Amino acid sequence: MTLTKHELRQGWKILAIWTACIAFLVVICIVLFPEMKSEMDGVTDMFASMGSFTQAFGMDRLSFGTLIGFYAVECGNILGLGGAFFAAFTAIAALAKEEKDRTAEFLLAHPVSRVQIISEKLAAVMVQIVVMNAVIFGLSLACIAQVGEEIQWKELCLLHLAYFLLQIELAGICFGISAFLRRGGLGLGLGIAAIAYFLNIIANISEQAEFLKYITPFGYAEGADIVTNGCLDMTILLLGMLYAGIGIAAAYWKYSKKDIC
Template identity: 35%
Template sequence: MIFKREFKRNIKSLIIWSIVLGSLILLTLSIFPQFAEQQKEMTKLLESLPESMIKAFGLDQLNIGDLMGYYGVRVYAMTTLLGSIYSAILASNILAKEENEKTIEFLLSKPITRSQIVTEKLFVVLVNIFILNGVSTIASIIGFQFTKDQEVPTDTFTLLIVAAILLHLTFAALAFMLSSIMKKTRNILSVSLGVVLVTYFMNILSGISEDIEFLKYFSPFKYVDPAPIINDNAIEPLYIFVMAAVILISIVMAYMVYRKKDIAV
């Protein structure tokens, strides 16, 4: 009951985000042939940029004249950021809004436990994230058809998809935990989006100067950096472990807090 109701309530935003993200991916990949033809001009342009900016966006490690390098810098970077924002927005409201909208009394009057409420709402978050990533994957595959027979390594592309999903789940889990702890949806949303944007800029800043390079260890975006995935065809096992731990701990905390929480009805 809860899953169906919650999924219907969020289907409109899922469709909008899917259309926007899918369209941006198709548009970005559609201009790759022209971009590749002008590679010499683009190389000169990149050489004119400050070295710190080149390092910040990984342009020193990826060749954007190559399809996968272009995909990593342009498409993948967009997918990870927008997907993380969507995941944070979705998960940050899904538990707390019942109290804000005064519908929690109706739910608690039904023969369901608090753990059941958390489980079904969590399942909605997971399904929505996987659907969004499924749309971005399909859009990418369609977009690859515009790239004039450029080779797409299936294993590398798969790793990029897995990395993006792990990142989105990490931010969703953190926002979901906050949704169980805090009561006001505006505050939860602000904190959740703040975490996403701050860690994103921490990742960029860590590449600008060696003095603040340590910031990368506090940013999940660095854990799924496209350069090592594309160049080494692997995701660092330690980073996978850290993200998995954050996801698991956040979800367990959400269950523990929500089961004992003094809910205002």
């Protein structure tokens, strides 16, 4: 696991910055909720009459007067989009950076197989995602308890599980793409995450575009669906894990036979 440890040492600052930024925004939302709680019923009514905008974010099915409803929309967007960007950012560079930084020859000169390189780099990406989600989840629970709100364990755990799996899916896809790149692809990775987010918004607005939920990982991480139904959509979730698996398999296939220069 030498390479995994090396990758983690290289990436810990970026991990700390992303985790701190996302956690800070989530904590601020939770801390502000008690002050805004008395005004939330009016906000809920206002959002309920905003047509397509309301449907885009599922606000027509949630009450802003409850912490879980407020959390699913406000914190959900922060966790979903922020986590997606981090996962894509980390995974898209995992394999490509060796050629970009001219360190591929040095790495491959060591007695390690390409399969081992791929496995250890993938492990480093996944460990970073796990650490970020564990820290944010823990801070969220602590803040909810601190402001005196009841913790709705089932809904909260399902929300965070969905965001975590969303990040795993995007990481798997971007990790696969990374094997095909030679000079890095930060813009491509962030673009994939952003497109996935907006595809879900389009699917929420238009019934004709609902099929897009089967393409984007945000389809099973929709806060309104999770809170309302009390479960994840397993069909979309399994498809998402399939996409992640295909991405990872593509990384092994391409990188194992890639002409690295």
